[in-house]
Amino acid sequence: MFMEHLSNGIALGSIYALTAIGYTMVYGIIRLINFAHGDLYMVGAFLTLTAITILNLPIAAAMLFGMAGAALFGIAIAKFAYSPVFKAPRISLFLSAIGVAIFLENFAMLVWGPETQSFPEVMTNKIYNFAGFRMSTIQIIIIVVTIVLVSVLSYIVKYTKMGKAMRCVSQDMDTARLMGINTNRVVYFTFALGSALGATAGALVGMYYKAVFPMMGFVPGLKAFISAVIGGIGSIPGAMIGGMLMGVSESLGAAYVSSGYRDAIAFVILIIVLLFKPTGILGKTMKEKV
Amino acid sequence: MLKVQGIDVYYGGIHALRDLTFEIPAGKIVTLIGSNGAGKSTTLKAISNLVKCKGQILFEEENLLALPSEKIVGKGVIHVPEGRRIFTALTVEENLDMGSYLRKDKDGVAKDKEFVFKLFPRLKERAKQLGGTLSGGEQQMLAIGRALMSKPRLLMLDEPSMGLAPIVVQEIFSAIADLNKTTGLTVLLVEQNANIALQLADYAYVLETGSITIEGEAKALLTDDRVRKAYLGEA
Numbered sequence: 001m002f003m004e005h006l007s008n009g010i011a012l013g014s015i016y017a018l019t020a021i022g023y024t025m026v027y028g029i030i031r032l033i034n035f036a037h038g039d040l041y042m043v044g045a046f047l048t049l050t051a052i053t054i055l056n057l058p059i060a061a062a063m064l065f066g067m068a069g070a071a072l073f074g075i076a077i078a079k080f081a082y083s084p085v086f087k088a089p090r091i092s093l094f095l096s097a098i099g100v101a102i103f104l105e106n107f108a109m110l111v112w113g114p115e116t117q118s119f120p121e122v123m124t125n126k127i128y129n130f131a132g133f134r135m136s137t138i139q140i141i142i143i144v145v146t147i148v149l150v151s152v153l154s155y156i157v158k159y160t161k162m163g164k165a166m167r168c169v170s171q172d173m174d175t176a177r178l179m180g181i182n183t184n185r186v187v188y189f190t191f192a193l194g195s196a197l198g199a200t201a202g203a204l205v206g207m208y209y210k211a212v213f214p215m216m217g218f219v220p221g222l223k224a225f226i227s228a229v230i231g232g233i234g235s236i237p238g239a240m241i242g243g244m245l246m247g248v249s250e251s252l253g254a255a256y257v258s259s260g261y262r263d264a265i266a267f268v269i270l271i272i273v274l275l276f277k278p279t280g281i282l283g284k285t286m287k288e289k290v
Numbered sequence: 291m292l293k294v295q296g297i298d299v300y301y302g303g304i305h306a307l308r309d310l311t312f313e314i315p316a317g318k319i320v321t322l323i324g325s326n327g328a329g330k331s332t333t334l335k336a337i338s339n340l341v342k343c344k345g346q347i348l349f350e351e352e353n354l355l356a357l358p359s360e361k362i363v364g365k366g367v368i369h370v371p372e373g374r375r376i377f378t379a380l381t382v383e384e385n386l387d388m389g390s391y392l393r394k395d396k397d398g399v400a401k402d403k404e405f406v407f408k409l410f411p412r413l414k415e416r417a418k419q420l421g422g423t424l425s426g427g428e429q430q431m432l433a434i435g436r437a438l439m440s441k442p443r444l445l446m447l448d449e450p451s452m453g454l455a456p457i458v459v460q461e462i463f464s465a466i467a468d469l470n471k472t473t474g475l476t477v478l479l480v481e482q483n484a485n486i487a488l489q490l491a492d493y494a495y496v497l498e499t500g501s502i503t504i505e506g507e508a509k510a511l512l513t514d515d516r517v518r519k520a521y522l523g524e525a
Contacts, residue, residue, distance in 0.1 A: 174375075
């Protein structure tokens with residue numbers, strides 16, 4: 001049984017990790033907790049579902065459609081909801097983020113309806129047994145997709161020109177400008193990337209639980225945010241570690257402690273980690289500039 | 291080359307630059323000296339369009355105020371900010387690469403990197419090290435080297451001597467003098483250390499609470515009574 005809970009936890013942890021990366025990337029660039037990120041995860045799930053049921057796309061193409069669509073949503077949000085208040089006090093940006101979250105939830109209810117929609121069976125789900133380590137097809141897909149996307153992302157951040165520009169902007173926006181970096185473009189690119197990853201997570205969850213609904217992003221969004229904080233907000237490897245830690249302990253906790261406390265476990269881990277390392281597992285000590 | 295004409299900058303209610311006017315001829319080293327809070331750094335930020343400003347700033351007859359910062363960099367107006375502001379989490383070489391962010395001429399970039407390594411051999415020794423592990427003097431060299439990678443036509447240096455040992459300051463200032471002499475690079479040097487700035491520069495402006503109060507040949511200002519009293523620490 002333990003092995004089964006562990007594989008459930010790893011699959012769940014992959015989802016949290018993918019979503020947490022979006023939070024952490026956006027925070028790294030503009031120091032904003034994008035509270036609408038969980039709703040982009042939901043929009044991604046709906047767009048993928050629409051691509052399957054209405055456009056009759058195969059699942060891989062449908063997921064790419066969902067990613068691209070969510071990326072456009074992300075850019076639009078950055079442009080119309082965050083850019084105008086960018087120079088205002090941080091609280092305005094924060095309120096704008098909450099506004100966007102409410103907007104997206106209602107937008108989804110308007111377009112796709114408030115009911116839970118079932119996600120079609122897109123593949124035959126078999127159980128594989130690797131020496132006692134039991135995993136279903138969908139769990140394997142979740143883990144593989146996560147590994148592929150995280151590798152692509154790491155490559156982009158580490159080796160491409162845009163990735164280097166992202167690292168510079170996250171460290172020092174004014175100096176990045178003095179290098180000739182178009183910082184607006186970097187901000188939009190970051191939102192697009194983060195939203196696409198969140199959308200993938202949403203689509204995978206839709207497939208996993210076979211259900212998609214307008215409020216589906218709220219709790220996972222909150223937990224992914226906590227994962228990002230646990231890992232050290234602003235750090236991409238930190239978000240992955242935080243997400244994995246969260247998924248595995250939630251799954252094991254639900255099995256061995258009580259499934260009623262499933263959602264509380266996230267907060268318990270958060271409190272424990274922050275007590276010992278207030279900046280998160282991989283977080284850097286913030287130096288306040290005087 | 292650069293003409294700053296009647297610019298005003300406000301920080302909230304504070305009038306930081308008041309109708310400031312000065313100019314920099316091509317090929318010269320011009321220094322802007324003044325005490326803390328006189329508006330020296332603000333002047334450079336206004337030229338780079340990092341702060342909002344009213345008035346006119348002409349670089350070869352083109353108004354820079356209409357351009358975003360990254361386009362100004364593209365024109366060859368390169369700003370080395372106060373406190374060096376190198377990217378501490380990037381290696382020395384990656385920092386230099388960021389300087390050439392806008393450039394497409396790979397050969398030219400490679401040649402300029404050679405040139406920077408020759409000018410500051412210590413950067414070559416530490417090419418693979420993270421920027422944050424360098425000493426203050428080396429970080430200043432890196433900041434200047436990074437700016438040289440942007441193919442500057444006007445190099446603006448904000449307090450390059452700040453917090454450095456006198457011998458390191460000498461090294462950096464002689465590198466600037468060399469650059470000016472051998473490549474004809476135009477330099478705008480902002481300094482609190484008036485003595486060393488006036489020795490290096492051709493022409494000098496004294497900035498006080500946001501406007502120019504004294505100007506003249508740098509060598510002449512070295513012996514000017516008002517400058518000596520206020521900025522050179524002599525009675």
